[in-house]
Amino acid sequence: MIHAAVKLSKSVISLSRTSLVAATSSQPLRFLHDGTNSPSSNPVAVQMINYALSHARSQKSDESYAQGMLILEQCLSTQSSESEGQFAQNSIGTVLLAMSNLLYERRSFEEAIEKLHRVQGLTRSSLGVRVAATEALVGLYLQLGQDDTSSVLADKCLDFLHKDDLRSNGGSKESLIVRAKAVKGLVELVTGNLESAESFFHGVQDIEAWNGTAVLSYGEFLHATQQFSLAKELYQNIIEGVPKNEDFSDMNTLAICNMASDEVFLAATFALGQLESHMGNFCAAEEILTKALTKTEEYFGSSHPKVGVVLTCIALMYRNKARQERSSSLLIQEGLYRRAIEFLKAPPLESKGAETKLDRGDILALARGGYAEVLCVQQNRKTEGEKMKTWAEAVWSNRRMSLTDVLDISEPSSKVPVIDVRISRVL
Numbered sequence: 001m002i003h004a005a006v007k008l009s010k011s012v013i014s015l016s017r018t019s020l021v022a023a024t025s026s027q028p029l030r031f032l033h034d035g036t037n038s039p040s041s042n043p044v045a046v047q048m049i050n051y052a053l054s055h056a057r058s059q060k061s062d063e064s065y066a067q068g069m070l071i072l073e074q075c076l077s078t079q080s081s082e083s084e085g086q087f088a089q090n091s092i093g094t095v096l097l098a099m100s101n102l103l104y105e106r107r108s109f110e111e112a113i114e115k116l117h118r119v120q121g122l123t124r125s126s127l128g129v130r131v132a133a134t135e136a137l138v139g140l141y142l143q144l145g146q147d148d149t150s151s152v153l154a155d156k157c158l159d160f161l162h163k164d165d166l167r168s169n170g171g172s173k174e175s176l177i178v179r180a181k182a183v184k185g186l187v188e189l190v191t192g193n194l195e196s197a198e199s200f201f202h203g204v205q206d207i208e209a210w211n212g213t214a215v216l217s218y219g220e221f222l223h224a225t226q227q228f229s230l231a232k233e234l235y236q237n238i239i240e241g242v243p244k245n246e247d248f249s250d251m252n253t254l255a256i257c258n259m260a261s262d263e264v265f266l267a268a269t270f271a272l273g274q275l276e277s278h279m280g281n282f283c284a285a286e287e288i289l290t291k292a293l294t295k296t297e298e299y300f301g302s303s304h305p306k307v308g309v310v311l312t313c314i315a316l317m318y319r320n321k322a323r324q325e326r327s328s329s330l331l332i333q334e335g336l337y338r339r340a341i342e343f344l345k346a347p348p349l350e351s352k353g354a355e356t357k358l359d360r361g362d363i364l365a366l367a368r369g370g371y372a373e374v375l376c377v378q379q380n381r382k383t384e385g386e387k388m389k390t391w392a393e394a395v396w397s398n399r400r401m402s403l404t405d406v407l408d409i410s411e412p413s414s415k416v417p418v419i420d421v422r423i424s425r426v427l
Contacts, residue, residue: 042091048075049098056102060301065106072099089125090251097132097256104140104257112257113140131157131176132254135183135213139258142423145361145397147191154184175211176252178203182214183259186420189221189427192400197221205234212242212264213255213422216271223275223418224427232275238268258422266295267422270310277317278416280324289314296421305360308343309421311336312367319370319407330374337371349391358395360424365395369403398426 048071056068076095079088096115103112119125119133134157141150157180161173185200201218204211219234242265255261273288293310300306315336318329344364358364369392375385396403398417406417406426418427 045075045091045095065102068102086124089122090129093119093122093125093129101256109140126251127176128251128254131180132256135259136257138183139423142190142425151187154187179211179214182217186217190425212238212261213259216264216268220418220420220427224416226416228279235268235272262299263422270421277320282321285317303343305344306421308340309363309424311340312363313419315370334374337367340367349387361395362398362426363424365392368392369407
């Protein structure tokens, strides 16, 4: 173990030197701006961030991620004191955001959250840096089921945006306010307050600095309220227009963790597949959801919990199709549910689900609830199915719809569930 640590340390030192040389020699040194007359962050730090992220993801291994993190730690150690001005705090903030991104990708949520809270404390940094941190914190807390904490953070973000001197942020002030409102709207969607959510989405489509995650949340609101044509248009616009790579050089478009551009692209594709299913276009739904599954496996790995989220939705699509076409797809559904439950890392049925805090609890309940239905129609497996159904109902926590509502959406007047794969929640 000591030998491995020494080897890793030497590798990182070599990589850090390489990244520093690449950052300072690959192009002329230039300051990066956020629309004001002052530089927004250290360009060398930005290039080291890009190198660290690229290296960490090149192999998607524990070693490559550890090396990427150590490069970022070295980069952070070279920045000025946090007590200094905006330029220094922006540089520190972007490095911390990048670190939280890698920690999130390795599912080290507590460590990622700690880095994001530290960014929030950089009160002299650009508003875009702090909005990105708050947006990511809200997304992570929603994924972890801590809705009250998410709501408080979203409110605080709106509060400091209204109190701060927005003139120092150039022409981006309106886009940041709209973005902060949209993340509050997402919180309201999760908690089932559709009327309140609508008020926070005003102006999302009108901002000049188009933001994918804000538009996606608005699209999901339209989807949940059965405004299918408008929702479809927004989903398609996101798929066609969202940037495919992070840009740590622009303080006003920073987006990380489960709000990053790659996550938004996948979530929009996934949402469009659900929408086609809800409209009864099952061939289109199957094609789009299959693409979403492939992209999720490529980006996160073939056994990542998000793959389980997509598989659950595909199983529900086959269930809905079978009901409307009066056909049967029990074997297909069972296979999909079994894989989904495995990837979602479901606890044993004997565990007291309602008393246990579960990551992706609603999705787990949905997968096991759907699987229970498959089992209950088989006489020799009905007892197992009833036991699974009881567990799923105990874990289900969605406030807008019951588990029965979600599993039975064949009636036109019924409520429509929308799964947001960014936060692994049912809206």
